[in-house]
Amino acid sequence: MVRGFSPAAAAAVFRRQNFLIRCLGGYRKEKNYSNNFHHHCVIRMHSAMSGGPSLEADAVSILRSITPTLDPTRHKGQAGKVAVIGGCREYTGAPYFSAISALKLGADVSHVFCTKDAATVIKSYSPELIVHPILEESYSIRNDEKGSISAKVIEEVDKWMERFDCLVIGPGLGRDPFLLDCVSNIMKRARESNVPMVIDGDGLFLVSNSPDLVRGYPLAVLTPNVNEYKRLVQKILNCEVNDEEGSKQLLALAKGIGGVTILRKGKSDFITDGEKVSAVSIYGSPRRCGGQGDILAGSVAVFLSWARQSAYRGELGTNPTILGCIAASAILRKAASLAFDQKKRSTLTSDIIECLGRSLEEICAVIS
Numbered sequence: 030m031v032r033g034f035s036p037a038a039a040a041a042v043f044r045r046q047n048f049l050i051r052c053l054g055g056y057r058k059e060k061n062y063s064n065n066f067h068h069h070c071v072i073r074m075h076s077a078m079s080g081g082p083s084l085e086a087d088a089v090s091i092l093r094s095i096t097p098t099l100d101p102t103r104h105k106g107q108a109g110k111v112a113v114i115g116g117c118r119e120y121t122g123a124p125y126f127s128a129i130s131a132l133k134l135g136a137d138v139s140h141v142f143c144t145k146d147a148a149t150v151i152k153s154y155s156p157e158l159i160v161h162p163i164l165e166e167s168y169s170i171r172n173d174e175k176g177s178i179s180a181k182v183i184e185e186v187d188k189w190m191e192r193f194d195c196l197v198i199g200p201g202l203g204r205d206p207f208l209l210d211c212v213s214n215i216m217k218r219a220r221e222s223n224v225p226m227v228i229d230g231d232g233l234f235l236v237s238n239s240p241d242l243v244r245g246y247p248l249a250v251l252t253p254n255v256n257e258y259k260r261l262v263q264k265i266l267n268c269e270v271n272d273e274e275g276s277k278q279l280l281a282l283a284k285g286i287g288g289v290t291i292l293r294k295g296k297s298d299f300i301t302d303g304e305k306v307s308a309v310s311i312y313g314s315p316r317r318c319g320g321q322g323d324i325l326a327g328s329v330a331v332f333l334s335w336a337r338q339s340a341y342r343g344e345l346g347t348n349p350t351i352l353g354c355i356a357a358s359a360i361l362r363k364a365a366s367l368a369f370d371q372k373k374r375s376t377l378t379s380d381i382i383e384c385l386g387r388s389l390e391e392i393c394a395v396i397s
């Protein structure tokens with residue numbers, strides 16, 4: 030019994046502790062990937078030691094404070110309208126993973142703006158997505174068509190821009206110079222309309238070479254993986270990644286680009302707006318199958334939109350962009366852990382997507 034507590038109160042404390050442990054990933058029986066509470070604490074301590082003291086965010090409280098209730102008076106669109114700019118001849122999975130993850134978490138509408146080649150393929154994965162085949166790669170057009178096609182792309186995106194709560198730029202975009210030029214124009218329009226942007230994948234390749242696209246834009250979130258982070262550090266800070274000074278360098282990078290938010294993905298996810306670093310190191314999965322970053326990008330778009338709505342109602346005291354990143358990171362890692370419980374080594378990105386709903390439900394139950 031807990032000293033000074035009645036048996037009933039002690040039982041309540043015990044139940045609450047168990048609930049929080051379950052929310053953060055649960056107990057696990059695997060020998061090598063033991064995920065008991067002690068292991069969880071060790072991960073937290075390790076993260077705090079590598080990134081500085083007490084960086085770990087209270088992801089459960091954040092998720093509860095920003096996730097909207099399912100209120101029968103709300104209409105379609107109020108829980109979020111997101112658009113993914115990505116998808117080309119090589120990559121059709123990445124934009125699909127981002128866009129469907131947004132829907133599975135509770136966004137109302139999810140669009141994909143991609144190349145013509147990719148559009149039919151993406152549509153065939155899911156009838157839930159609204160797919161716009163508007164982008165072109167250099168190989169499919171003549172040089173003298175480039176001006177008119179570029180203008181047409183902007184015209185098409187402009188029809189929709191003001192309706193989106195957030196854009197995800199880059200999953201499966203490819204690196205064709207003409208296509209990236211069109212996407213730069215889309216980003217400039219998004220800024221003019223104050224639409225938040227999550228920049229991932231090849232969008233980060235673009236931003237590493239043209240940081241002015243996001244410089245000084247507080248509604249931009251960059252979500253680099255290990256390679257993308259390395260490129261950003263080299264281009265912006267003119268040095269190599271230094272994990273001994275991980276937090277300091279991350280802050281310098283956010284300041285160096287100027288006022289953006291960075292979510293650095295890895296064993297722990299580190300998030301900063303240039304002022305303070307937060308960490309999410311709750312247990313995820315030892316599987317590193319491709320596509321998990323795409324889930325994260327779509328999830329950040331949703332939680333960021335929800336956090337902005339809460340902030341608009343005056344319910345938050347903290348930067349909503351940071352809260353959205355923390356929430357997305359925690360939900361993805363929990364979903365990855367749930368999927369790994371079932372599928373072990375054969376866990377795929379689509380298995381993790383199937384666990385997104387349960388992952389959020391266990392923290393923010395529809396009916397509590």
Ligand SMILES: NC(=O)C1=CN([C@@H]2O[C@H](COP(=O)(O)OP(=O)(O)OC[C@H]3O[C@@H](n4cnc5c(N)ncnc54)[C@H](O)[C@@H]3O)[C@@H](O)[C@H]2O)[C@@H](O)CC1
Pocket residue numbers: 119120121122123124199200201202203204229230231254256257319320322323
């Ligand atoms: N199923 C899918 O369709 C998936 C597609 N993905 C997409 O794949 C693309 C690449 O993402 P990664 O995470 O692999 O990116 P990384 O930057 O981690 O690595 C990409 C590869 O490209 C090479 N590379 C580096 N610089 C290059 C350059 N200038 N030109 C050409 N190649 C270069 C790297 O050596 C590496 O092998 C992104 O668009 C991403 O969204 C991934 O999200 C995984 C899943």
Ligand SMILES: Nc1ncnc2c1ncn2[C@@H]1O[C@H](COP(=O)(O)OP(=O)(O)OP(=O)(O)O)[C@@H](O)[C@H]1O
Pocket residue numbers: 230253254255294295296297298313314317318319320321322323324325358361362
């Ligand atoms: N070593 C790790 N241990 C635990 N979780 C990790 C590890 N590395 C990455 N993750 C988690 O996986 C998610 C995706 O990160 P990852 O580095 O795989 O992105 P990515 O390379 O962009 O993925 P994608 O294949 O979609 O492009 C992150 O949210 C991160 O929390």
Ligand SMILES: [Mg+2]
Pocket residue numbers: 229230254322323
């Ligand atoms: Mg990626």
